[in-house]
Amino acid sequence: MAQAHFKVRNFSAALESCNHALQNDLSEDTKIISLKRRCLEQLAQQNCQDKVMYDVEIGFLLPRKLFSTTKLKILNIPVPESITDTFRTNETNPVNHSKDHDGQFYSIPESVKKRLFGGGGLTKEYDELSKTLNGLSIMIRKPAIELISYLNQTNFDAPVPRYVLYGKTGTGKTISLAHILHYGSCAGFVLVHVPWVPVWFRFPKGVTPSVAHPNKYDHPIESVEWLRHFSTQNGSLMQNLELKTTETYVWSKREVTAEGSPLSELIDLGLNRAKYATDCVAALLGELKKAAMSKRCRILVVIDGFNSFFSPKSRVIREDRSFVMPTEFVLTDAFLTLTRNDWNNGAVVVSVDSLAHPTELRESPLPRYQLGKQGFEHLDPFIPVEVPNYDAKEIRSQIDYYIERNWLQQPKARTERGRAELSFTSGNNPYFLMKLVAPY
Structure with a gap:
């Protein structure tokens, strides 16, 4: 598509320059040319004869600093729908999301992001990208x-329904869980x-034998972090x-x-006394x-990488150089208790991910x-x-x-051929697409 920039004092000169720029563009639609003519004529009728910079790009003539797409619509000029009208939705409450919003983006305020995902819940790459894209x-x-x-x-x-998200690596299971987490909060x-x-099993910050549970092991530091995460997400509620x-509960x-003590006392004890933090989580x-x-609250359990609880390996080693299995940790027992269906007034949503297993178990x-x-x-039965x-x-x-x-600035990405190339090269995989467009 031809591109040109003009500084003119009258619209007749702009029209002449526009036509000249389009003479070599054989793919230009006559309707687009007509649209540009009408645009200039309408603007001329508004007595906008000042010195203006014009852009002829992607088939549209838009005066910089003077008229936006919205103002052109006010002039009854048939401006095609912008991309923001098609890929975004103003419905920011996930409780109301339905098939009508399929494929659209919605924004999460920074305050909500810090509260829900300050302790995790977004992949590292996606979190960094969101910061970059403001x-x-x-x-x-x-x-x-x-x-x-x-x-x-x-x-x-x-009994609580249990849902299991699954899919190939990079398809967006973690982001789907983040969406559900926001839904639960709302x-x-x-x-x-x-x-x-x-x-918890690959890179533990500290593992100690459990005093309250023989032959089991505690995660003191991870338990403190989880209690802080829980408190941040649910503090006001x-x-x-x-x-x-x-x-x-007798600790010592x-x-x-x-x-009859408030549950906040359990949380505070775990935060202040790491020695008891794991048992505080279980309690x-x-x-x-x-x-x-007893109908006093409704719970939504959301766990990413749930299959790691049943992994045959961990990187935690005993003094005799034998490995501690994931099933031998107190935190494993605590969360598996909550994912059984022997209770009601709640729901369980987990994901199973190949990356949660060792390399040889990702077939x-x-x-x-x-x-x-x-x-x-x-988990059986589950959906x-x-x-x-x-x-x-x-x-x-x-x-x-x-x-x-403006994360993808390659002009060809706006064309159908460019989009088809991105689709084919990435295999329509969300993660691969994110990595693919980063250099452009």
């Missing part, structure tokens, strides 16, 4: 829409969120619910959490489960393979929800988003 936006995709539809229709008097759920299970303990001769989850069953993304026999039997690669509408929206944020 704001977190999430695409509303079919898996999340399906889950939101299920959750909106849930019978909370029945819908008034108490959030029990584990951002990424494998870090927990204050309003005023949940209290249903039994007495001097430290006791009496029956907190048990109390939340009881509170949900298939399907839940049966990822969970293994023990994990599959633990599997596949997170696939982008479809045609989604990848177009994603490219439009990158263009709109």
Whole structure:
């Protein structure tokens, strides 16, 4: 498409220059030429005869600093719909997201991002990209829409439904969970969120033998971090619910959490006394489960990399050089207790990911393979929800988003041929597309 920039004092000169710039463009549509003529004529009628810079680009004539697309529409000029009208939605409440919003982006305020994802929940690359692009936006995709539809229709008097997200690496399982996490926050759920299970078994910051549970091991530092994450996500809601303990917890001769104490005391004890943090997590989850069953709160459990709980390997080594299995940790028992379906007034959404397993156990993304026999039997029955690669509408929206944020500045990306090349080269995989467009 021909491009030209003009500084003119009258619209007749602009029209003449415009036509001259388009003479060598054989692909120019006569309707576009007519549109440009009408644009100039309409502007001339508005007595806009000042010195103006004009852009002839991608088939449209837009005067800089003078008329926006909106103002041209006021002049009854048929300006084609901009990309922001097609790939974004103004519906920022995920409770209301439906099929009508499929493939569109919605924005999450910075304050909400810090509260929900300050302790994790977004991939490192996506978090850095959102900072670079000056704001977190999430695409509303079919898996999340399906889950939101299920959750909106849930019978909370029945045993908790369990949903398992699965899919190939890079398809967006973590971002779909982030969408569901935001939904749970807006819908008034108490959030029990584990951002990424494998870090507890691959790169622990400290593991100690459990005093309260023989032959088990604690994660003191990770437990403190998780309690802080839980408190940040649910702080105001927990204050309003005023949940209290249903039994007495004896930590030492001097430290006791009496029956009827606010659950915030359990959290504060764990934050201030790392030695007891893991047991505080287990006690907190048990109390939340009881509170949900007694209709005092509603819980949404969201766990990314759930299959790591059943992984046959870890990097934690005992003194005798033998490996500690993931099933031998107190945190594993605590969260597996909450993912059983022996309680109600809640929901469980987890993901299984090949990256949560060792390299030799990544042959298939399907839940049966990822969970293994023990994990599959633990969750059965559950509803599997596949997170696939982008479809045609989604990848177009994603490219439009990158263009709109000036992350993708290659002019050919605006053409159908350029989009087709990006689609083919990335295989419509969200992660590969993000990496592919970064240099451009």
